[in-house]
Amino acid sequence: MSSDRSSPKQESSSGHNRVLDEAERLFRMRGYNAVTMRDIACEVGIRQASLYYHFASKEQLFVAVTERMFERHRIGLQQAIGENSHDLRSQLHAASVWFLSQPPVHFLSMVHTDMPLLAEENVKKLSACSYQSIFEPLRQTFIQAQERGEIRDIRPNWLAGFFLSVMESIPYATTFPGAAPKEVMVNEMIGVLLDGLKPE
Amino acid sequence: MSSDRSSPKQESSSGHNRVLDEAERLFRMRGYNAVTMRDIACEVGIRQASLYYHFASKEQLFVAVTERMFERHRIGLQQAIGENSHDLRSQLHAASVWFLSQPPVHFLSMVHTDMPLLAEENVKKLSACSYQSIFEPLRQTFIQAQERGEIRDIRPNWLAGFFLSVMESIPYATTFPGAAPKEVMVNEMIGVLLDGLKPE
DNA sequence: GTCTATAACCCGATAGAC
DNA sequence: GTCTATCGGGTTATAGAC
Structure with missing residues (x-):
C-alpha cells in the first residue's frame, strides 16, 4: 500500500x-x-x-541502523530502570526483561568485527552512542544502589560490564541442548550477583 | 598423499x-x-x-588455525586446573591466568560472524572442538566443586558459560579509560562469583 | 522513487612455468 | 615451494532514463 x-x-x-x-x-x-x-x-x-x-553508502546505512537501535535501547532501558527505582534487584530484573524483549545486540561482535571496517569518525560516533545508551544507564543504577548501601563498593564500571557481558551471552548459551529458558538463566545470574555483592 | x-x-x-x-x-x-x-x-x-x-582453501586454513588454537587452550586449561585441584578459587584463578596469557579467543564473534560462512560440516567440527577444549574442562571443575560442597547447586553448564562470558569481555572492558588492570578485574569477578555461590 | 546498465575494483581459486 | 598470469564472480557505487 x-x-x-x-x-x-x-x-x-x-x-x-x-x-x-x-x-x-x-x-x-x-x-x-x-x-x-x-x-x-x-x-x-x-x-x-x-x-x-x-x-549515500552502505556505511551510512549501517550507522543509521545502529544509532536507531541504540536510541531504542536508551529509551527502553531508562524506562525499565526508572519504573523500579526502589531496589537494585527489581531494576536489574526490569533491565533483563527489556533486553530479552529485544533482538540481541551482539555488542562484542560489533566492536570486534564490524567497527574496524568503518571510518574512524563513525567508530567514535557509535562508541559514544553505545556508551550513553546502554552502559551509562546501568552504571548509574549500580552507583545509586551503592549509595543506598544495597551492595558493597565495587567499581560500578565493572559491574555494568559484568551484567552486560552475561546478558550478551544468553542468546548463545540457550542454544545448548537442554539449556534452561532465558528468563531462568537471567534470574539465577541476578541472584548470584546480588548474593556476591552483599555488604559486610 | x-x-x-x-x-x-x-x-x-x-x-x-x-x-x-x-x-x-x-x-x-x-x-x-x-x-x-x-x-x-x-x-x-x-x-x-x-x-x-x-x-586447499581459505576455509580449510581457517579450520586448521582454529583447531590448533582450541587444542592449545585444551592443554593449557587442563594443566592450569589440574595443578590446583584442591579448591575452586585457585582453580578459577589458574584458569583466568591461562586465559590472560593467551590472545583473546573472541568466541562470540566467531560463533556469530565467522561460523555462518563455513560449510555445516566445519561448523560442527569447530563447535565440538570448542566445547571439549574450553567449555567441558570448566564445567567439570564446577561439578567437582559442587561434589565437594564448596558451592551451592546451580547448573554447572551455566556456571561455565557465566565464567567464560566474563573472561571474553575483559579484553574489551580494559580498553575503557581509567579501567583497572585485567588481573584485578578477574580477581574481583571470582570473588563476587564465589561469594554469590556460597552454600547455605 | 525506482529502474537498467555499467564502471571500477577486489576476491578466491586454478594452470602451469621454474 | 614459490612464482606469474588470469579467470569467473561478487561488491559498492554512479549515470541517466522513466
Whole structure:
C-alpha cells in the first residue's frame, strides 16, 4: 500500500524506514561485512541501486541502523530502570526483561568485527552512542544502589560490564541442548550477583 | 598423499606453520571474512597463490588455525586446573591466568560472524572442538566443586558459560579509560562469583 | 522513487612455468 | 615451494532514463 502523498511526515513504514528495518535485521543476523546491499534491497523488494536514493553508502546505512537501535535501547532501558527505582534487584530484573524483549545486540561482535571496517569518525560516533545508551544507564543504577548501601563498593564500571557481558551471552548459551529458558538463566545470574555483592 | 620421510621433524617454523601463525593472528584481529588470502600471504612474505600449496582453501586454513588454537587452550586449561585441584578459587584463578596469557579467543564473534560462512560440516567440527577444549574442562571443575560442597547447586553448564562470558569481555572492558588492570578485574569477578555461590 | 546498465575494483581459486 | 598470469564472480557505487 503506497499511498504516500497526503501526509507530510508519513515516514512510519514508508521507504526510508522500511529500508532501515530490513537492514537492521540482516546486519544483526550476519554482521556488517557479510550483508550486501543486494541482500538488503532484495528483502525490501527493490533493486540494489535504489537504496542509494535513501542512503549515500552502505556505511551510512549501517550507522543509521545502529544509532536507531541504540536510541531504542536508551529509551527502553531508562524506562525499565526508572519504573523500579526502589531496589537494585527489581531494576536489574526490569533491565533483563527489556533486553530479552529485544533482538540481541551482539555488542562484542560489533566492536570486534564490524567497527574496524568503518571510518574512524563513525567508530567514535557509535562508541559514544553505545556508551550513553546502554552502559551509562546501568552504571548509574549500580552507583545509586551503592549509595543506598544495597551492595558493597565495587567499581560500578565493572559491574555494568559484568551484567552486560552475561546478558550478551544468553542468546548463545540457550542454544545448548537442554539449556534452561532465558528468563531462568537471567534470574539465577541476578541472584548470584546480588548474593556476591552483599555488604559486610 | 605421500609424505617425505627425509626430514625428521623440521616443521617448527617451516612453511606450513609459518602460514598458520600469521593466519591465526590476522583472523583473530579482523575475523574470517575481513581477512583475505592476499593479506595472509603478504604477512608470510609470499604470493597469494602460493598459499594454496599448503592449504586447499581459505576455509580449510581457517579450520586448521582454529583447531590448533582450541587444542592449545585444551592443554593449557587442563594443566592450569589440574595443578590446583584442591579448591575452586585457585582453580578459577589458574584458569583466568591461562586465559590472560593467551590472545583473546573472541568466541562470540566467531560463533556469530565467522561460523555462518563455513560449510555445516566445519561448523560442527569447530563447535565440538570448542566445547571439549574450553567449555567441558570448566564445567567439570564446577561439578567437582559442587561434589565437594564448596558451592551451592546451580547448573554447572551455566556456571561455565557465566565464567567464560566474563573472561571474553575483559579484553574489551580494559580498553575503557581509567579501567583497572585485567588481573584485578578477574580477581574481583571470582570473588563476587564465589561469594554469590556460597552454600547455605 | 525506482529502474537498467555499467564502471571500477577486489576476491578466491586454478594452470602451469621454474 | 614459490612464482606469474588470469579467470569467473561478487561488491559498492554512479549515470541517466522513466
